[in-house]
Amino acid sequence: xxxxxxxxxxDYDLPDERIAKYPLEQRDMSKLLEYCDGEVSEHVFRxxxxxxxxxxxxxxxxxxxxxxxxxxxxxxxxHIEVFCLEPVLPSEYNLIFSETATCRWRCIVGNVKRWxxxxxxxxxxxxxxxxxxxxLKASLVERDNETSVVEFRWNGGLPFSxxxxxxxxxxxxxxxxxxxxxxxxxxxxxxxxxxxxxxxxPTAGLHFTENELEKxxxxxxxxxxxxxxxxxxxxxxxxxxxxxxxxxxxEPFAVRKSLIRSLISSGKTVVAVGTTSVRTLESLYxxxxxxxxxxxxxxxxxxxxxxxxYGYTTEEALEAIVSYMDSAGLEELKVGTRIIxxxxxxxxxxxxxxxxxxxxxxxxxxxISAFVQGDWRKIYDFALSHGFRFLSYGDSSILFRKRxx
Numbered sequence: 286x287x288x289x290x291x292x293x294x295x296d297y298d299l300p301d302e303r304i305a306k307y308p309l310e311q312r313d314m315s316k317l318l319e320y321c322d323g324e325v326s327e328h329v330f331r332x333x334x335x336x337x338x339x340x341x342x343x344x345x346x347x348x349x350x351x352x353x354x355x356x357x358x359x360x361x362x363x364h365i366e367v368f369c370l371e372p373v374l375p376s377e378y379n380l381i382f383s384e385t386a387t388c389r390w391r392c393i394v395g396n397v398k399r400w401x402x403x404x405x406x407x408x409x410x411x412x413x414x415x416x417x418x419x420x421l422k423a424s425l426v427e428r429d430n431e432t433s434v435v436e437f438r439w440n441g442g443l444p445f446s447x448x449x450x451x452x453x454x455x456x457x458x459x460x461x462x463x464x465x466x467x468x469x470x471x472x473x474x475x476x477x478x479x480x481x482x483x484x485x486x487p488t489a490g491l492h493f494t495e496n497e498l499e500k501x502x503x504x505x506x507x508x509x510x511x512x513x514x515x516x517x518x519x520x521x522x523x524x525x526x527x528x529x530x531x532x533x534x535x536e537p538f539a540v541r542k543s544l545i546r547s548l549i550s551s552g553k554t555v556v557a558v559g560t561t562s563v564r565t566l567e568s569l570y571x572x573x574x575x576x577x578x579x580x581x582x583x584x585x586x587x588x589x590x591x592x593x594x595y596g597y598t599t600e601e602a603l604e605a606i607v608s609y610m611d612s613a614g615l616e617e618l619k620v621g622t623r624i625i626x627x628x629x630x631x632x633x634x635x636x637x638x639x640x641x642x643x644x645x646x647x648x649x650x651x652x653i654s655a656f657v658q659g660d661w662r663k664i665y666d667f668a669l670s671h672g673f674r675f676l677s678y679g680d681s682s683i684l685f686r687k688r689x690x
Contacts, residue, residue: 375388
């Protein structure tokens with residue numbers, strides 16, 4: 286049954302001055318809140334290796350943020366902002382980033398009503414010669430209520446990934462209330478980011494330096510990666526009175542078969558770095574159910590966890606995925622998810638969560654509430670009263686769903 290949860294029950298007062306507008310000078314000098322056996326305490330992030338059980342599998346999201354925000358200009362002088370969301374033609378990220386002349390993206394377009402049928406030219410106020418040489422232009426292919434399909438064309442034979450690097454800017458979150466700056470190109474990206482495709486960073490990973498990663502590895506922790514490309518839907522507020530009226534956007538992800546095998550056989554504590562890693566890991570169960578019942582994986586729908594009771598064990602679901610991958614000769618599973626995690630959700634894989642502090646009345650705050658069994662106010666009250674910085678560039682927390690001592 287779809288949960289009828291009032292979003293107003295997940296509100297709290299977040300003063301603007303508590304929103305971190307810029308990152309700290311050192312990534313790992315942020316505060317770290319620990320939630321353990323119902324108790325809350327304050328630490329420093331550089332000490333996080335001490336909090337990770339040695340018999341753990343720690344899962345990071347290695348997606349890479351692309352400079353997906355482009356500014357164009359009409360002949361009338363009007364400015365049009367185009368925010369690339371997901372590839373349309375070609376439909377695969379690796380293919381579209383390799384295109385050398387034209388491609389199509391689904392985009393959010395600012396001032397779209399002012400864009401008729403004309404072809405837009407990239408805004409180049411400084412007459413940058415590299416930008417001028419590309420001659421990047423945009424045409425509106427189709428438009429709906431929220432997004433538009435835009436076709437891009439350019440000169441010079443450069444891959445579109447390079448075109449974005451030259452012409453685009455990093456799409457920092459709108460709640461920072463500022464334009465992207467040079468520092469964002471480096472700091473709104475995790476050190477282990479590898480695969481291009483996200484328009485928002487998996488911000489829990491922004492705190493890690495090589496020092497922490499090496500110390501965690503030295504403890505014998507299995508360090509694994511998944512890749513979920515974070516869409517702009519992560520910024521969308523919940524506008525409905527109840528969560529049942531909110532629509533989650535599809536996000537593609539990839540998981541290696543070796544990780545799924547480890548989740549089946551190891552019996553280790555699973556530590557997810559970030560809510561995107563949680564959503565990826567917890568989606569695996571429902572993909573496994575699809576493999577059992579339909580013989581193949583399918584995208585996870587938003588309300589799949591709540592629509593019925595499932596009689597399969599987690600091990601059975603994961604084994605079904607591995608069996609399918611073996612028969613198909615696949616080492617990596619690529620699929621999508623719209624899963625929403627709200628109070629009442631049954632966690633089947635994730636035991637520990639490393640995450641930042643999230644906006645009031647957001648789907649991510651509901652995920653946190655589900656993970657700590659409704660104890661989110663104790664955590665957030667502590668953070669607010671102890672000077673923690675909030676949101677993407679803010680401080681961090683480590684939350685234990687089961688006993689941690």
